[in-house]
Amino acid sequence: MSVLKRLWPALLGILSILGLWQVLVVVTGVPGYVLPSPLSVMQAFASHQQLLWHHAGITVIEIVAGLLIGCISGLGTALALARFHGLRRTLLPILLISQAVPLFALAPILMLWLGYGMTAKIVMATLIIYFPVASTCYDGLRQTPQGWLDLAQTLGADRRRRLLRIQLPAALPALASGMRMAASAAPIGAVIGEWVGSSQGLGYLMLDANARMQVDLMFAALLILVTFGVALYFTTDAVMRRLMPWHEDRIGATS
């Protein structure tokens, strides 16, 4: 499978990181409560498997939901901005401002509004993803070569069809770039949400484990999170490639 093949270097990378990490721990003798060795993390992983998977399941749902909603609404915003001139003047600065606000600053307030359930976390993940996607998509939509726009005009396309059939496909490579980045940021959004208040999820588990000085368990949770983030990146990458059969990177992405 090409997906497996594409994941292979990532796995290699993970393994090499793990190796480095173990060496670092052994050589420097850094105490376990600062940086546990990968081996002890593996042990924690093995002995808390059920717990970890339970919380991972919840976080994964939050991440995937956040990613989907964030990407869709980000893309929608970009399309709306490209479509309606008027919106740009007002919406764009608002968008910008919303991005410049450190979400975590608002996280406690969000929690107060939305409660400590899953919604708040999905909203956080969504918000984190939303802006980068909207921004890259919009940037992409603005770069359509003039010739294609001219063509659309003489062929009698209305603004909507021009947007969807010309500008959007032309922006797909830029869009893919934004989506890939968003995919790797999604886990962070969900985890922040969980940190601010929750009773489930990997972020909760990490916080809890940290407070209990079970640093190895915390790193085990982190490991799942990272693995999932990387997998998400490659999945997004594969999906975007599937969407662009005509397009080829000049230098193979991961090959």
Place this chain on the structure above:
Amino acid sequence: MSVLKRLWPALLGILSILGLWQVLVVVTGVPGYVLPSPLSVMQAFASHQQLLWHHAGITVIEIVAGLLIGCISGLGTALALARFHGLRRTLLPILLISQAVPLFALAPILMLWLGYGMTAKIVMATLIIYFPVASTCYDGLRQTPQGWLDLAQTLGADRRRRLLRIQLPAALPALASGMRMAASAAPIGAVIGEWVGSSQGLGYLMLDANARMQVDLMFAALLILVTFGVALYFTTDAVMRRLMPWHEDRIGATS
């Protein structure tokens, strides 16, 4: 000045947000510890001016340093990845993983290693900026039209010059997109750094004020941060445009 003209819609956006916010607070009667009214934020702003500017100064230094270092090292990584095939297999997954790790999880470790001075915060801001820049730049570098690469080959360019004189300029629009986004993320990086451990800076002030339930002061600090983030975005935008005199957006960015 065109910069002023460019900032104008942003200011308008800010004002309209403020208006909406005040209306929201008045209409819903949301308590001040959840969402203070802009008026009370302004009051807090006025009565804590000195305090705010003091902390803002520190955060601004962290942000600018983080942005510069992050952009330069991100661009450097992207160039290295595009230049050396071997690196791609190992470095790319590591990069990805580093991005998928919620940095705040590692913040205590970073603090242990780097202390709680400004360095740690600059490192955090740098890390937050680093990956999006590296990722978009690398994506951009990979999209060079084949014809130009062919040309470089027949003209006898070595890999280095091909990269710097063909691929890099060709990637500038994608790069600008990444930098713009990074600019608006930079404040977040610095603030996270401050949250993890510091006794100075806007992030510290915000957490502190939040813990004391001085939510109006927290929002005053937030306001400075957001204004700075937006200004940074537009500055970056202007700089990138200056770097690309030949390039025009098909739809004016903010006009």
Place this chain on the structure above:
Amino acid sequence: MTSLGFSLSHARLAFSGQWLFDGLSATFAAGSWTGLLGRSGSGKSSLLRMIADLPIPDTHALTLTTSDQRPLAGRLAWMAQQDQLLPWRKVIDNVLLGPALRGRPTAAQRQRAMTLLDEVGLSDKAEQWPKTLSGGQRQRVALARTLFEDAPVVLMDEPFSAVDAITRLELHELAARLLAGRTVLLVTHDPLEALRLSDRILILSDQPASLSDFEVPGGQRPRALDAPDVQRMQSQLVARLHSAPHTNNEGST
């Protein structure tokens, strides 16, 4: 379809303060084919853009009247100097771009696009991506796309420049057949092509440029290349082009 003539007047265009032309006027009779010749950089493509009401970065103005007094927009097909194929649409879908941009292509339209592709000699490439085409093949797809539009007014900017001599002759026949009765404005660098296809030849020359007429052979389009008129007039036309001063290369005034 009734033919649609149009005329333009007071056409003026300047780039960075330098007039390319000013006060041009011309009438294009309904159903007539006009060949537009001129030195490279004389402003032919820009004139076509202006007629098609496409954006031009600098000062420009044009008064355009059609024979039925209604605007030209939507009744015009424009084939640019570059092929402008969309890389994400298969060859056949590039031909069907017009209907796709105005709605959803019907099966009949698809059929017609297939026929057109066949006529430009590319039926076997219908399901390929544009990037797999040669330069001449791309141009033929762009031509098929333009012909598909079946518009009463057709502007073509060097539509046959990238195909070989034989294919070019075939495409002449095809265009003459499919665009019969249309008002066609054809930019070309090939005097022979202009003589073969035009009812009238306009030469854009001088700086600021003006349009001058050149008499064409009689008879039905496309004319045979070995007709004595055509051969004789070719030399005349070339001589005439020669006498027109080079429009650029002399710096700003």
Place this chain on the structure above:
Amino acid sequence: MTSLGFSLSHARLAFSGQWLFDGLSATFAAGSWTGLLGRSGSGKSSLLRMIADLPIPDTHALTLTTSDQRPLAGRLAWMAQQDQLLPWRKVIDNVLLGPALRGRPTAAQRQRAMTLLDEVGLSDKAEQWPKTLSGGQRQRVALARTLFEDAPVVLMDEPFSAVDAITRLELHELAARLLAGRTVLLVTHDPLEALRLSDRILILSDQPASLSDFEVPGGQRPRALDAPDVQRMQSQLVARLHSAPHTNNEGST
């Protein structure tokens, strides 16, 4: 500079399992000009890419030997069918792309680039961005860039296709003068151009294609267009091209 001849053999190329050509061979004598003609899509551009050792996505192979047995790389200039101007370099800097990609252009090189631009009639555009150029002007910049390289072997893919008839004749003179003694392989769709500029004409035809020679008029290049030989041979050449079957349009076998 000593002239450099080269020959190719066992050239083969297939796209998605269909052979465009297989077992082609040809010799290009040092200092000779070869015109390469062929129907659109017959594989001319691809052959040039293969000689220039440029990437081709599908099965291909070629044995290339030079007269001095050393590799061709670095001693070859290639002018593509598209102009490939870099939008971020001013016109003059596009001409100077070669030196810029190999190091830093010297003042003397800049001077030479200016002279070349003047010779292709674009000295007043030197400091403009490529996007402000017309199609023919872009092609002339690309030509200037290729001429600048002063390489012993020059591959040109329809280098004059976008310029008007008069400019074209001027560019012929220019190229003949500046590329004297170089080994030139010139793809063109204009039989007259081939007859005017070539020591030898090769026609790529049939499927899978083969190369066949066509006798050229004697005398010094560039030949006058009104030379009786040239006129006579033009009809012969066109007839010869006509007789070659259409290479594509017949589906896979």
Place this chain on the structure above:
Amino acid sequence: LALVLIASGPAWAADDDDTTQTTSLKVMLDWYTNPSHAPLVIAQQRGFFERHGLDVELISPADPSVPPKLVAAGKIDMAISYQPQLHLQVDQGLPLVRVGTLIATPLNITLVRADSDIESMEDLAGKSIGYSVGGVEEVLLNTMLEHNGVAPEDVEMVNVNFALTPALIGEKVDAVTGAFRNFELAQMAQEGVKGRAFYIEEEGVPTYDELIFIANRDTLDANRDAYTRFMAAVEEATAWIINHPDEGWKAFKASDPALDTPVNKKAWYNTIPRFALRPAALDGHRYDAFESFLLERGQIKAKSPLSRLAVDLSQP
């Protein structure tokens, strides 16, 4: 490289024998500066530290779990932490030891809205309870619940991070635990909501020192003298505060304009009675009892001897 620094211990350890010189101490608070830290702030401000030959730098973290790690790693000299946490950390092998007490009673309470139907801890069954730091707080709460006949599974625990008061007055949770009696009650009052507190030591948990000073056990002997002087300065500052509460408040809020809030003022007076009057003195029984309690609840693997947990700097 950074790890080498960690291993090398406090920088000042080298010139320790020169007692005439001022010794610098880096002290990390448990949380942002608040009235609980009054003796430190006052000692700093009124020069008590200086008089004892100390140059003290006070640092506040954003995450209370960080200071013990920094002390254990030798990055800072001393930190303020909580007694229950100390037991767990020592059990985990962190080289930490209590060297002094700042607040000598528990501050921890379980807090509900006075207008809620929760009259006693028994009523918490089926309710949601917010907390901010996992681990010990859960253990303490469970003890309190069981003491009142409520099964821990019958309540929903929600980590609300540090938004205890907002979560409660916003009615996002029914109760919060781990709130501080000197602070959160005042905070609620400020927002016009009356709170009802359940005091931890009255609900079946052995009493303990809420805020303690911890130091690195491995470098303790080298720094014993400096720590002793530090405790003396804190003791003087505490006495001064108790003698001059109003003047103390003025001095406290002058140290940082951000501290001047009505809530802090209220908390200031609430906190004064709870400061340890003899910071260096150790009630060994407390530590022993709490260690037994945690062992009983299965929170630690083995019982550490008192000497590993705490030292009494006032004893030679």
